[in-house]
Amino acid sequence: MKRKAVILLLLLFVVLLSREKEAKSRTNEFFDIPGEIAYGEECLNAWQVEEAKKVAEKVRLLAPEDPHVCFFVGKVRFYEGRYEESLDFLKKAQKTPGVMQQAEEFFHFVQTIYQTASNFKEIESEHFLFRFVEEKDAILAEYALDTLESAYKVIGGDLGYFPREKILVEVYPDAESFCTISTLTQKEIETSGAVAICLFNRLIITSPRLQPRGYEWLDTLAHEYVHYVIMKKTYNRVPVWLHEGLAKYEENRWIDDNSPTLPVSLESLLAEAVEKNYFITFEQMHPSLAKLEKREDTALAFAQVFTSIEYLYHLGGYPLITAILDEIKNGMDAKEALSSATGVPFNTFEENYLQYLKQKNLRRVHGIKILPTILKESSTIVDDLESVAEIEVKEAKKFAILGDLLRREGLYSAAIIEYEKAFIRAKNISPQIQNKLAMAYIQDTQYSKAEEVLKTALEYYPEYTATYISLGELYQRTGAYQTAINFLSRANRVNPFNPVVYRNLIQLYTKVEDKENAANEMRRLKMVTRFHNPTTPEMPEK
Incomplete structure (x- = not known):
């Protein structure tokens, strides 16, 4: 009798297990995991990481061992700055030919970054998580969070957007680690002067230790925060020239009562460009100002995009600028959005902007130059x-x-x-x-x-x-x-x-x-x- 009861229980268990597998299979078919992952990837590309995180949790519950799911979840964890968890999921993803190579490459990329990131100390303020290597860069936290919180308030007011999530900020202690996470070469960095970047859902800067006299690192933090705001507000749909123009225009707004002003060195470059009719086109600025071949061209491009935003502000202040960003967020092409907000075709806007430059009486200072950027750890004193x-x-x-x-x-x-x-x-x-x-x-x-x-x-x-x-x-x-x-x-x-x-x-x-x-x-x-x-x-x- 007892034996029969045990057999019946075993048969019942097998039936239930079979039905559970069948139900899960039907759920997976109905749920369309590949489609969900594709949507999650779109969210990452649009800098909507919170939405991508929701997708990751959904697909992980339904198919925790699926290599494609593990690869996607590993990417999301990386975008969140959760390196160890990212590596764990990426390891699991390296099992299927269709995803193996991508997963391996991304795993090695994250692993290389983690060699530095594993040494980070993290402190936080109301809106930011600030990471740095304590034994080298502890002093930076004394100033960075106050600057960032000020930028959060002022830039948020200017551009009409206040991120709800805490923003990750990482300071990379050497040229090699910054090159890795920024995906820039050292030559590109030294040619362009790009010592910081907004990428992978975070602000990334080099320590000012890496230049003999430092660099304007607090303004740079604010500059990259502007990029972050634009990415989030517009689903990453803003072209490079508008992105960089707004970031340059807003970068020292964090300072009390500070009005945007073009530095004399850039004004002089722009005055020379007007004289010679030599400009960097908006198309040449794509995909990044850091990709331009000459330091002077990068500096001139910054001068141009700063004054293009200055011109927009002259036309209608921050309401005009935020209207353009809102139209782009809603799916309108950037040129169309600008035309809609200004009331003139984009080509006419460009012509009017150049006329505006010529009427500014830009000052050309002969002998002024762009100081070089050389990333290397050296003495804090220059003798x-x-x-x-x-x-x-x-x-x-x-x-x-x-x-x-x-x-x-x-x-x-x-x-x-x-x-x-x-x-x-x-x-x-x-x-x-x-x-x-x-x-x-x-x-x-x-x-x-x-x-x-x-x-x-x-x-x-x-x-x-x-x-x-x-x-x-x-x-x-x-x-x-x-x-x-x-x-x-x-x-x-x-x-x-x-x-x-x-x-x-x-x-x-x-x-x-x-x-x-x-x-x-x-x-x-x-x-x-x-x-x-x-x-x-x-x-x-x-």
């Missing part, structure tokens, strides 16, 4: 020898070396004469020589001349950190302590790794009896010297 090496004209370099020797001997008036000779012979306007000359003026107590030289250097090369440090030195010596603090604080927007900045700020806050900020700068000084060479010169870099 006299290194700054002289950056001077391109041999005769100018000779006089600068002589000026350095005289200044170190305390012969400031004689050093000034040599630096002035160097400046004349340099042909290009050299921020290296300008700072050397200004420091000699400061040490010779010719403060008004030093201020004039440094203000010019700052106007022409706002990305040159030494100028902020020299201005801090000037105003500290003249007793304008708060002005000195302001300039030194601005230096950290370019290079937050220079111990001289923190030491000078500690002195200044001590002079104005601000113990709290003096203690903050002391804490930051310890952060940047803990993992870097603590030996620094007494005088600011030149």
Whole structure:
């Protein structure tokens, strides 16, 4: 009797299992897993990762071992920044000929990135997850999240979009890892100056450690955040010229009461382009400004797209700009959307824009140049020898070396004469020589001349950190302590790794009896010297 009961139970179990398999098979057929995955891929391409994630969870429940499902889920996990889970799913995907090669290639891509990402520390603010290698780049978190939250508020208001999900931001600590995740070559990076990118549902930047004097990394973070907003708002349908124009136009809006202004170096390039009737077409800018062959062409393209947005703003402000983005989001072609919003055909818009450029009376500054981008880890301080090496004209370099020797001997008036000779012979306007000359003026107590030289250097090369440090030195010596603090604080927007900045700020806050900020700068000084060479010169870099 018992034996019969056991047999009946076994038969019932087999029947139920068979029916369950049949039901699941019918559900899979009805559900159309390949179709769902195709839709999920479209969501990833449109930067709608939350929707792609829902698809991934659906298909994973129905067919957890299907290689195509595992490959798709692995991609979604990567877009979410969940590297270990991504690798686990991608491993499972490498079983079927139809998906094997793609899965293997993507697995090795993610695995290479994870060699760096596995060392990331993550901190978060209300809207951002900020990842960095702590032993190298901890100081960046001191400034980045405040900037990003400000950008979230201001840029969201400008463009009419506030992401609901937390935005992932990753700082890559070396050129090799940045090249991998950005999919750019080092040559493309150094030619174009592309030190950051918005890709794979995140903001990606290189550490400012990788350039001797850093770069305007906080503005760059905001620039890439603009790209993120546009991707999300428009389902990734905006052409490169409009994308880059908005990002360039908005990149320093995070600073209080800041109106977009074209840097002098770009204005000068654009003035020359107007004179010569040489422009980079919108078509040439596709698929990326980083793909242009010359650094000057990339810079000119940025100048053009900035002023194209400036022109749109002139026509109708942010309501016009957001109307264009909304039309693109709803499926309209970008040219048609612009024509619809402006009331003129796209060709007419281009003609009117060029006329607008010609009427701007753009200033051409002879001798100004685009500073090079070289990604390599180096000292956080640039000394006299290194700054002289950056001077391109041999005769100018000779006089600068002589000026350095005289200044170190305390012969400031004689050093000034040599630096002035160097400046004349340099042909290009050299921020290296300008700072050397200004420091000699400061040490010779010719403060008004030093201020004039440094203000010019700052106007022409706002990305040159030494100028902020020299201005801090000037105003500290003249007793304008708060002005000195302001300039030194601005230096950290370019290079937050220079111990001289923190030491000078500690002195200044001590002079104005601000113990709290003096203690903050002391804490930051310890952060940047803990993992870097603590030996620094007494005088600011030149």
